[in-house]
Amino acid sequence: MAKVPVQFTLNGEEKAEFVDSGATLIKVLRDKLGDTSPKGGCNQGTCGSCSVIIDGELKLSCLTLAETCNGVEILTNGGLAKDGVLHPLQRSFIDEFAAQCGFCTSGMIMAAKALLDRNPNPSREDVVDALSGNICRCTGYEPIIRAVLTAARSNSQNAA
Amino acid sequence: MPLALKTCSTIAEAGAALKDGGARYIGGGTLVVRAANEGDVSLSTYVRSTDPVLSAIKVEAGRATLGASVTMSSIARHPDLSAIAGAAKAVGGPAIRNMATVGGNLFAPAPYGDFAVALLALDATVHTTTGDFGIEDFLAGRDGKVVASVSFDVPSAEKFRFAKISRTKPKGVSVLSIGAVLEPDANGKVKSARIALGCMADRPIRARAAEKALAGATLREEDVAPAVAAVGEGVQPITDAIASAWYRAEVLPVHFRRLLLE
């Protein structure tokens, strides 16, 4: 099988791997790089559990070919906590009891981060739109929406 | 054979590579990578092109040219394309919008391809490796074509209307979508109209009878009634998991009327 080199940064660390040509990014992140925070809930692009941020944009790692990621910067939920300190979104998901089985959580947090990075003061409607590509079967969404709004508020308080 | 990605620097090179058996063009990956993930073994080579032209958005003298790799979110964000932002935002959730491309949308089978409905209403020209096509001609024979870009006259916000009806909110697959360009005359009546429908066939189609009926009408309930009555003429809606052909045909006039009167 043809292996091709690919180089990118993952959560700030440089990575260089030989991957199968045609391999998806989720497969490389999980199987080769050991970052299992993106989850393969559908591998169809319909659930959002594999969401990551590539060069500032929310993407589905199950539909992204690893080989197309040369030179990019990839962020995953697995790398959001820094030096053991939780990201404000991670904190608010805990405080708002916004995770049950946890399978969708990493994707939800990345979708929320992509929103807050562009729009630190979102309305409820903005949050609903930001989460609209991510399915959750446990929570009924309300606690997740609340968690994102809470994180946004705590961010703006910290900034003030 | 294992899957492989072939990267071409020009669209012409990609066009040539696509002649090989098992080769499929990959834009955002939302259709093609999904197919491979789901075990479609007829696909063995992804072909992509890194030609910068493909990701360019150009708006000059009121005419927009969108490269085939331009994503829905970059359209939605573009300051000169705000009139059609709604149609780009109608596609998928944020991640899909960051991946789904203009080119891919032109090939998406119903119920997908809502942006192509907008392009049909906008009377876009599709630029391919084998020549330029009016969008209707393109849609009628799209198989095998390699799209480089689309171009269209950017409408004013008042002229362009778009609605996508889904079962789930804020994002969901189309029950139907409607794109309309309504050209007003000096008296505020409709001089001419171009109406495109999604999910009313296997690909976007025009509602010519409604277009004709709208000419000379004001956008008031009693005036649009003939167009509303005519909008379903000739449609053959799809039946899928979202809705039946019967339901789509029933609610098309309702949503069309609401779009005209909004």
Add this chain to the structure above:
Amino acid sequence: MAIRRGRGVAAINYPTGMNLGGDPSQALVHSTPTGNFMVTLSSVDLGQGLRQVMAQICAETIGVKTDQVIIDTADTDTGPHCMGTFASRGTHRIGNAVIQAAKEARQVMLEVAAEALEVDAGDLDTDGEGNIHVKGAPQKAISIFDTALMAHFKLGRSISGRGMFLVPRSYPEVETGAMKPSTCYAHACTVAEVDVDDETGEVTVVSVKNVFEIGRALNPRMVEQQLVGGSWMGMSHALYETTEPYYPSRDHAGTDFNEYLMPGPGDIAPTEIVVLERPAADGPYGAKGPGEMCANPQIPALANAVFDAVGVRIDTMPITPERILRALKEQRAA
């Protein structure tokens, strides 16, 4: 066009457990040398927080803080048998097994402490803060930390306990159907309000007000998680979900989350939840199973609300816009 509002009510009860096959679960509890407690199970946490509630049950029973309890579960090499996580049995069945095991371990712990304090074990109590003291004489005390050390290194005693909770099998009586298929019952009453678009059959859920009686809310925040998520699923079942939209035809069966319809974050209705607690005589600290019943009452409440709004009965789930529109057209034709 008209948007028409209606409301509906439904009231239900829900059985805990599955006695028709015999319904056992086991738990083992032991202390570490420094007085932390390990609960060993083979039960599965599906995301509802089984580990957390078992830790709280064990902590309550032994008299320690919850964070001193570790749950080791879902491994058949180490964990004793559990029937499984289903039928709203987890909290009730496994919780009862944990209580029994924890009580036995607590008894040993008190006996060790009694030896250290030279008193009778029956005169001792825990303060919930990590100490064991003589009832009425809090100054005469020993820490659980020291008690565990003493048990391990001086007395050679295992502070441990075994728990087994079995609801014996009920065999339905052939002619009358006399049977005991479950133990305690949870209860609920839901009032739902909808707007129905009478031109398209689309339903917007305006509000859902749920009252649940669940025995005892052992961890109210986790109970709330179940009830909020369950209420959403009930609405989803009522108005959206099926794998076979044209049942019994198998055509157009959904294969992904685009085709398998569930309400999105923009479809959720303002939802109010009130919890009543009537402790179950056989429940762990009175708890019943809240996980399943919370998704049931919304379905008929919404069906009844749709009728109240537009006067058509949809007796087939799910209550889709298409079914409503067809019924409305028949109604107008009649």
Add this chain to the structure above:
Amino acid sequence: MKLAKSYFADERKDDLKELGKGLQRSDVPGHVTGKTSYFADRTFPGMLYLKMVRSPHDHARIRSVDLSEAEKHPGVHRILTHKDIPHNLYTILILIQVGPEDEHVLAEDKVRWKGEAVVAVLADSERAANEAAAKVKIDYEVLPSVLDIESALAPGAPVVNEHHGQNFYMYDSGASRKVRFGDVEKGFAEADHILEQTYWSSPIEQAPMETTGCIVAPEGNDRFTCYTNTQAMFFTLDNTSIILQMPGHKLHMVGGTVGGGFGGKVDVTVEPIAILAAKLTGRPVSFIYSRHEEMQISSPRAAEKIVLKDGVMKDGRIVARQVWGYTDAGAYSRHSPYGAQKGAAHYPGPYTIPNVWVDTFCVYTNRTPSSAMRGFGVTIADFALEVQMDKLARLIGMDPLEFRFVNAYRDGDMKAHRQETTGAALIECMQEASRVANWPVAEKYLKMSSYKES
């Protein structure tokens, strides 16, 4: 969420220290940082991928299976058929003596639903497994099929499952699980009104975010560790032991956090075949349902048909209820015989009705086998019962909520399945609902209580 502490305050001591508190979940920091381990979050060197070749027909005879091309495909290690399964005919509830065994792990002579497993391909990549699966040639003779309850029970219907002989499960009580209480005919004779209505549902998918699956690693000592997301560890272990004729001590099931279950992970459909594959190849094996398989192959909540006939008095009392409940099990039993009889005990609902007659049937059709889901045996019954209650109230011109108070069960009332009601709380739930929803009811209902009248 509000805790309404005023109800049943006399039955409750508020002296708990660790319980009754909304403590943070110990597992959630792992969830929000992506560190929680799910079964699929592991890979093993040399792992093989299992791809199932499935029936494209609802009902068909298998004339022949040709593996010659598939076996030659690069990357293929082994292809399993029914001949490889030591005890191929099984049923999961045999563990609680609910037989007969009626389902093949891999199809032998026939397929009975579209999606039934026929051949398992093992290859060193998912791609190779998919390609080889496409080369498996199976010659089918398509047979007539039945896809719904009514056609399955119609005279002359094709038999779905020969292990049952007829298209319904035979209980010790006959074709249905029966509940007989009081004299239902006498009740109907006395009733001011009788209302008979039919309710239907179609299958519903549990749709957990994590699909069903397992990864098996040989331990090297003829033991096998199976990392699985089953909802029931020993249920899976013991069924695997029977199917593989392998003593239980050779099997080691490891669960962890499951990415949602909702009843969708109580069947035993992936572990036995994956463990067998690991045993026969000596390699780790991954068998994880695709989302497509989760939606259409894994057991859904059954379709049901429910006929309710009620006799009601003008004053609101329901005096007789007759029920015919039909559960569409699909082609095989799995948990459905259990669910159907669980429903039998439930049908009077939370109401006291003096005369009750219930028949619940478990019906076989050529559909995806159905199984458990959140509210198993009860959810669809509650839909039917409570819509019926609304219709009955309107029929006699009574407020629907007040109508329920009239019939609500209370402590000490005898239920139709002959259990005395204890711990009732329906009345109080309705009283609180009346308040929070601003749905007024007469004062006498607000004064009622579930307590046994002395």
